[in-house]
Amino acid sequence: MRISVTVDGTQYTDEVEPRLLLVHYLRERLGKVGTVVGCDTSNCGACTVHLDGHSVKSCSVLAVQADGSEITTIEGLARDGELHPVQQAFRENHALQCGFCTPGMIMQAIDLLADDADPDEEAVRTGLEGNLCRCTGYQNIVRAVRSAAEKMRGGAGPEAEQVNTSTVVAGGGA
């Protein structure tokens, strides 16, 4: 089947097998290997991307289901060389060790903040329940997400770090 998708701001048209998973399309066909596969039961969330502004586990979406959609991956978040505040917060708060879950965790965290701009600790923990990390014990991830929320709030922090809500929802595909 022929599909057309926009991934991280670039449009692609490809013939794909109906059974091809979106994550494999991204990785094998488009070379978007920043998005990774961690399990085969949609439990780990390592493959999380944004599909039309909302987080999905790309191992649980067929490439053909994404036809006509806009997809943002971890590789499309930074704009003009400037990291997304959530990316910065992950680094600043040591919210990653091996980094394998990180792309999915960051994409899910951005989705979570789009729904709830000021989540308390429990809201962050619950909101990230579908993304597994084996290295960090999650504490610094929670800290990073809450710190990013603070920086992303209107008027807070330096101008470069301010991102308005609609941009976040639409993902970073510039």
Added chain:
Amino acid sequence: MTSTLEPEVGKSRRRKEDARLITGRTRWTDNITLPGMLHLAVLRSPLAHARITRIDTTRARALPGVVAVYTATDLDPDSAIALPCAWAVTPDMKHPRRPVLAVDTVHFAGEGVAVVVATNAYLAQDALAEIDVDYEELPVVLDMEAALADGATLVHPELETNRNALWVFDSGEAGTGGDVAAAIDEANGADDGIVLTRRFRQQRLVPAFMEPRSTVVDPTAQQITIWSSTQVPHILKTMTALTLGLPEHKLRVIAPDVGGGFGGKIAVLPEETMAVLVAQKLGKPVKWTESRSECMATAHHGRDQIQDITISARRDGTVTGLKVDLIADMGAYLGLVTPGVPLLGAFMFNAIYKIPAYRFACTNVFTNKTLTDAYRGAGRPEATFAIERIMDELAAELGMDPMELREKNWIRHEEFPFTTVCGLTYDSGNYEAATSRAMELFDYAGLRREQQQRRESGDPVQLGIGISTFTEMCGLAPSRVLGSLSYGAGGWEHAAIRMLPTGKVEVVTGSSPHGQGHETAWSQIVADQLGVPFEDVEVIHGDTQSSHKGLDTYGSRSLAVGGIAVVKAAEKVVAKARKVAAHMMECSEDDLEFAEGQFTVRGTDRSTGIGDVALAVFAAHDLPDGVEPTLDSDAVYDPENFSFPHGTHLCAAEVDTETGRVRLRSYVCVDDVGKAVNPLIVEGQVHGGLAQGIAQALYEEAVHDESGTLTTGTFADYLLPSAADLPNFTTDRTETPATSNPLGVKGVGEAGTIASTPAVVNAVVDAVRHLGVDDIEMPCSPMRVWAAINRREPDGSGIGGAEAGGGLGSISAQGGAQ
């Protein structure tokens, strides 16, 4: 020159590694694609023990895109290849051959039977379904005690036993302490004596690193190049040469970005080996990447011991003896260090206590299950669990506060260095300081009051307090000690420093990180040693072509061994540079001081920077006679002793007596890992370690059904905790430097995992002890806790029979909802 620079060591530097990891610019093995690359998929046995009577690959071979289908006969016609085990723990250890693919019998569910080679991964998977295998089912042996009984079904009939080895350490025989049998007899016979015996079970765990294992082999390069998601690229290179009889200099191994390991990637895999064989046969690059289900069933598991512990003491709480009888499940085969894992705990059961008599005996046993091997802590969490659990039990029997009992027996800070009943010399420690800080952060007295109130009011939610005052042996390992334990290699580590003409620095390390942050921490060490900016240091690792020598990363060894090698290499660079600097400034070497990257002539303001010296050496126009034009240096460091981090962990758990549900109310730990090079990284290691240790206490268990099928074979069934399942931790540190190395570091990679499991289980048991409970088997799932309170067996099968740790959709025959 006055000192203006703050030392790098001790700073919470943000990690250099993160820039690529947070943007997806990573190189995981599965990301690697080469021209003409073919994909492997392994057909695995669904049965735990069976004879293969027929394999027909014809239909699979005929599918479009399928290049080849191989069985054991194709890849190893003489059955000559045996995957390595580097640790023959006893001279008479039984060691079955572990083949690349099963030949005529499969010994565990998941063992490889055939391999498909296809042009893409989907087609390779399709072809697996078209291979016909006829199996003749054989009886299985899964329970360790059943495997040791007379007339037991044999996993490997040719060995004539399921007993792999019996390994004993006895302090009386070793001359390092008294005779434990005498100590127990004495306690039994005396009015003021007490002897306590308990059986604990260390359930089987899955390491569950997030990146599934993957390997790419390119036979078209000058050297056969193996990329692998491994913790041990150097060991893999040497072992591949030995296993396959390939010339070692024709091999290159690269561990690119590796997504976690926790011991689970200390291995030489059948799949790595078969990838080399297939790539050589076809002359094409090949890739194997496993699915998570494949990983759960076939990557080695951890723990799985039955621990019979006897402790003797006087009524005043003085411990007089400790006797440990273990049975350890090897699974169906021996991996790289499988039989030695329990031995790593042999010297740790005595922990921080002055126990005068000690005996340890471990029987290793084969079963028809996935093999076990190292998992975070490897032997030491098991030891710590047993001693910390039985100390709580002893305290309860004696009616003593469990912390008071510990304090009565632990090594006091003024008694260091202290030689233990195992003959190890603990160089430093301060258990009083860590404990006092932890008690303060925890509000021990306040929580005990609340516990009393809840007991008195008959609150359905009871509160328990659990303690773990742990130590561990880290920095694996002094080579002579490994030699005395019959390990197949040494324990040194290599580092090299290259001074570039522009003054920048390349550091080559033989330890191979997979999340620990070596690039950052090593940069901090070198920045201080050479007085160069942190940003000017690049750390090179994980490729045997650039980092040619090393023993890799495990056993909390990277900093305590590999980091010290870096220091030693830097000292050599400075020594070489000093000669040249003296020549440049026309003074004697003795007149030079080196600080913050500058050689200064003592008492003057004349100085020259190490970067200027590097440039002068590069030009080599005017060097002292006989001086080689290089500052580059390397060092191999072999530690004299282990390092001994310690800490006090306190857990408060609420137990709902009506549902059995456990909620961790508070977790406080104060660890002493010696000098912290990067406190932020140290804290992160502790957090992650705690999560894994708590998960063993409450959530995780690898469960096999009665036919040997792993029923917790996916992340839907094996309960890896999510953010919602873990509490916020309160962590702090005391800093008692190690005296055995120049940085004073001890290692931190395993501490949290080793310490936390008994703290949590002690807390859970403490919450319901007044209801007559004195043990709950791990994981302390709601069903097990409820059953313990209500005096009901959670299932009918006793030890070994098990339920899933509460995972969704468990289909265990015994588990699931009752």
